[in-house]
Amino acid sequence: MEQQVVIAGGGPVGLWLAAELRRGGVSVTVVEERTDVDQRSKALTIHPRTIEIFASREVHKPFLAEGLRIPAGHFAMLDHRLDFKELDTPFPYTLALPQARTEELLEEYALALGATIVRGHRVSGFAEDTGSVTVQVQGTDGPYELRAAYLVGCDGTRSTVRTAAGIDFPGTPSTVLGWLGDVVLDRPPRPGFGVFGLRGALMVAPLPGGLHRLVGISPDSLTTESPQDLTLDELRAKAVAITGEDYGMRDPVWLSRFGNATRLAAEYRRGRVLLAGDAAHQHFPTGGVGMNVGIQDAHNLGWKLAATLDGRAPDGLLDSYHSERHPVGAQLMEHSRAQTALMTGFTPEGIDLRSFLSGMIATQPDFGRALSERLTALAVAYPAPETTAHPLTGGRAPDLAFTDSGSGLHGRVRADGYLLLDLTGGAPVSVSVSVPVPVSVPGQDVRPEGVRPEGVRPEGVLADRARPGLTVHTAALDRPPAAWAAVRAALIRPDGHVAWVGTDPDDTALAAAADRALALVHGPAAG
Template identity: 75%
Template sequence: MEQQVVIAGGGPVGLWLAAELRLGGVSVTVVEERMEIDRRSKALTVHPRTIEVLASRGAHEAFLAEGTPIPGGHFAMLDDRLDFRVLDTPFPYTLSLPQARTEELLEERALALGARMARGHRVTGFTEHADSVTVRVEGRDGVPYELRAAYIVGCDGSRSTVRTTAGIDFPGTPATVVGWLGDVVLDDPPRPGFSAFGPQGGVMAVPLPGGRHRVVGVSPDGLTTEWPGDLGMEELRAKVVAVTGQDFGMRDPEWLSRFGNATRFAAQYRRGRVLLAGDAAHQHFPAGGVGMNVGIQDAHNLGWKLAAALGGWACDGLLDTYHTERHPVGAQLMEHSRAQTALMTGFTPEGLDLRSLLSGMIATQPAFNRALSERLTALAVAYPPADPVAHPLTGTRAPDLTFTGSANGLFARLRADGYVLLDLTPDRALAGLAGRRLTVLTAALDRPPAVWAGVRAALIRPDGHVAWAGTETDDASLAAAARRALATRRRP
């Protein structure tokens, strides 16, 4: 069976990638080993940048309707929470939504757009050729078969078969911390946003649909390289009582689990016709609820580039920029996770004092709160431009710019299969540049951000990042600069 792309793994990352590829006109098969979506949700949080990603494709409304907005987030279980209300986004909050429901919504979208889903099937390996990949799959009945595709993308988790078969190194550090969690009923639940931390450990309680809570934490006895075995209900109760002095009426566990802080990072996100995204590319301690979000953002960066390469409109080297842009983001994720792990295991007097110091800075230093919030939510992600004299906006995430006389902002105008050229001149100087894979949006900015002062045109990539910004005051010079920018970024 011929497919342009085979995606191994049908979690949130693979599903968003499948939808993006379909919007770009690419045929895609998602091969997922699970027969059905796992109801035990690892992730519970959708971050502001991920909501922006969804909004840029008109896919956010269902998430907003079902998720619970929380105007902040925790960093390493510090007492003072980050305040997201100061962020420059239409969505200055996280959404509390179980991963199982996120997967359902994303699968519905991918299937509606024409992606093929092979549930109960498993990628067992592949052979790469000069112009294609032959993917070996074990079917639901155990009978092997093959799929032929132009590319294979591994979205198949930290034990990725795709990464292993490709021979891509996954270096890092082993687990030295073991955390724990339980999805339980609490007859006497704590207040929303509850967390507690002290010499006996740290605990958070997060409400779940159906009247349950997720109780999650770390303890001094978890500072070990030995796996303690399965978590039992009475052990969970004892750990919570040791920190908080009570068990909140804990009963009826639905899921008890442990997790470690093994941290590994793929050396390459692309090798030939093989690409990696999400947990297949980066494994880390689940601090701050960022893992799924970074994976979806990987897929958002990759989707349009892969579609452009297959559609023949990619500029030279575009697909290679997936690694050069997202690999540093993965490295920053590793740094953040390790830093939070150190703080979340700071049970000594020195560790407790460090936590108190940083928590106080979040509460009293607005610039620190904002900088940390922008990094945690990925709103600060910017891709360094190849041209050292490019406008400072180049590579940054474009905000949801609003336009005079229009109810729709920039996110609603973005397209997955082409660029948007903002013509901010009063006399429509760039209107004649519109064409295949390029929409020219002539408009005036309503209350433009300070960093956009003097910008008369900007080229916005399908993933919402600025590809070029022009400040030439002469219309002819501006149009010439726009043509040069287009010529180096996409084929007509």
């Protein structure tokens, strides 16, 4: 059996990648070892940037309908929470939704686009040659092989694909063991409850079905030993030690421990093998970012892999997956370790450091906003290809509004090609010919024939650039953000990041600059 791409792992990352590839016209098979979606949801949080990604493919509405909107987040469980309400996004909140439901929705989406998902099977290895990868799979009826152009490992921190590819996974071992329990609480605390002190830290979050999740760390968690499985009695004792209350906990559905091993794959791509999500990065689950970073990996990779397979990718496009996402993974390691240090500071000095940083969030809005933008991935910006590029280049494009109404920018981004924004539509036009001054008659336009109304341009400067793989949208911005006020044209990548910005007031120069930018992403024929 031959597919263009085989994905090992059918969690949220593998499923989103499969959907992105199908939108790019790529045949794909997802091989997932589990026979069913695991109802023990590791992830609960969907961050604003991930919601934006879903919105750019018009699949966000079920998540909005089912998720609980939380307009704040936390950094290392500091007392003062991060306020998301002022973030520059249509979705200034996180969504609390169990990972199991996220997987179900993404699986429905990928299947509707034509992806093949094989459950109860496991990728066991592969062999690569110059033109393809032969993927070995252990199925329910025995071993078999799949032949593909590329193999992507989305198979978790113990990735078989990463190991078989010989990709190093350096980092630091676990020194902390946190604990969690999904239980029924007869006397649940207030929503958003969290406490930190010398006796430990505890957060409580509501779950669907009448459950609550308790997550915590205590001084006895600072260990490299592997204790026995967590029990309900131990969870109750920890909660009482930290808060003095057990909240009437009973009927556990899931009890678990988790460590802070922190590792980052040395390569996100080696030949015809690529990694995404937990296969590429492992960290302490601080801030609920893990699943989100993985989906964002897949969003960066999907269109690049599709363009490569379609033969329309410029040289180096697929290599840019590593060069763009590996630094994001390194930042993830940094802020996860930083939060872990703050969350395990069960000393007077640690308490004072937490109090100091919490006060900074409360009194320094720019500091709090910077943490919020980093936590939610709204601040992710990829290196610009040229040092002279406009400052917006490489950053995420906000959901710009246009004067022609309709959807904002996120609703216009396409998975299968670039979007060229011609913002000269509706811009003032300089008319050099002398014309008679018209007589104003109510209800009539009496301008001489052929003279345009002042300030109206029927077509933008770049309106005729549309071609396969490139959509042009001609309009003016409606109440543009300050950073976009002088922008006359912009090229938006399929993942919603800015590839090029043009501000030249001269139409001829603007068109020439746009053509040069298009030639870099579409080849000389687009120039």
